[in-house]
Amino acid sequence: MAHAHSHDHDFHHEQGSELSEMQLRTRAIETILLEKGYIEQAAIDELIETYEKKIGPRNGAQVVAKAWVDPKFRKWLLEDGTAAIGSLGFGGRSGNHLVALENTPSLHNMVVCTLCSCYPWAVLGLPPLWYKSAPYRSRAVADPRGVLKDFGIELPKDTEIRVWDSTAELRYMVVPMRPAGTEGWSEEKLAELVTRDSMIGTGFPKSPKDLK
């Protein structure tokens, strides 16, 4: 796991022992709920399989690629994210209040949940650890340029940075700008350029030369 640690004292973050302890405690909960008939094992397995393998940023990449080629879809997406994204078969959990945010040369959007870890599961799957951790949650709203530096990104000084703190059930995804040199590309090929971070606002899409 990625955490920032300081090493100038004898504080110990008990990673090793926390692992086995958490394993036991989680298993205890599962066993009790199974034995009491609250859940079926298959339900647990299905959920893990779904979010580990099936639902992920590839969904959002499809949405972005379609917005890049289809102006009518783009307009619909920006006006009614839930409906437009739903039309592609993505929706459901964390998918019923989706808002798409358009990046432009003068405006860059970033998404955070300072209070916990709210994230557009339907289009991006489960959030990465950095999104849920204290450095991002504490700094994104106060020093977004500093956070972008952590991602190796520097925006022009006069670009407006709009940070969206997901305090209610609205879930945000960023529609990054289409990379140059992609004229005539298919949606499928364009989707390969769309990175997860570019849909959170902490990265840019790949460029055509990155795909070679």
Add this chain to the structure above:
Amino acid sequence: MNGGQDIGGMDGFGPVQPEPNEPVFHSQWEKRAFALTLAAGVAGGWNIDMSRFARENRPPNEYLTMSYYQIWFAALEAMLKERALVSDDEIAVGQALKAPKPVSCILRADDVARVLYHGGPTERETKTKPAFKAGDRVRAKMMNPVTHTRLPRYVRGHLGTIDRVIGCHVFPDSNAAGAGENPQWLYTVRFDGGELWGADADPSVTVSVDAWEPYLLPA
């Protein structure tokens, strides 16, 4: 900085739990950590504002988990290393490995009583006049320095009244950053509980802080 130390108004820490017959120090190492910090400060040449910043300048999760003297000790190590008085490899083996850097002053046993008695007075002469007087309405600035400051987050942006003009004192925000004492007028500022905590707050509560002039704006 808005670190783990700035916890005025935070919830979730549970009840205050006084320890009956609490000893001054809970263990031998605490005694030594305390004494070392004071003595090393003389040799190290850092000021108290630098010490305070060194304590608060760590990840909040660590700050809030470490014991009081663990934090002191961690800050001491950090300041000694910053000034190249002690190195990581020396700490690892617990022995001096390099020749000591010359220092201008060390604390001798004979000096202790006098030094403690003298303390570290912070009032300074000035030719400037205070911008505010008792009774003036002021607003604590909306400021979020990443460096040391003594304006807690829970008062920032709020309206208060000057209770007292204290005097001209060393300004911690400058002193901690090694930018000199830069003494500023210091005031006691009183805030109504309702102003700080909202309409549902206890109407009988007021809170005061001592705030330097750069923290304040006229209301």
Add this chain to the structure above:
Amino acid sequence: MNGAADMGGMHGFGPVVPEKNEPVFHEEWEGHSFALNMVTGVANLWNIDAFRFKRESLPPPEYLNLSYYGLWTRTLELMMLEYGVATPEELKAGHAIAPFKKASRAVTAADCDNMVRCARPLSRPAPGPALFKVGDKVRAKNMHPKHHTRLPRYTRGHVGEIARIVGCHVFPDSNASNLGEDPHWLYTVRFDGHELWGADSDPTVRVCIEAWEPYLEKP
């Protein structure tokens, strides 16, 4: 509550450190922790606002030092205890201890498939007309409730502008304490960075939040 979760604007946590090729779950137990939280929601044992409230009520040192899914497992334990789904002895033993009440029905894989695919609508009939319209200036209240709220501290007392009227949604402050859904109008409110962080802060930054009507007042 002003708990450890409310960390917007805090300093000291260091840089954001993305992990290359990060797996969805770092350990198998994390996947189970995740799935257990989902199924207890499907089983309607408690609502999501109550779960969030329990998690943020953890003492700050505990909250800040548990891993992400460690927080979920810890919160699950506390919810199971509070809602009578398990006893401390059962959690310690790692299995159910007879006699116990069996659930009326088990959550199945099909239920979970349904939950994943279908929306969980939070919109409710409006209690009355919306107080604000797009473009209105509003002030986030200076409120410090001990109960669950979704108004982060860094916005309280600050003036922003209504950017969008979202609709009428379940009100977490009420729902988390099982006092009913109490739906209220929900708005997207946009704040200038200067307003939140002070005159020296980045002038190109704006921050948006969603805020329910009870969080807002005319400036």
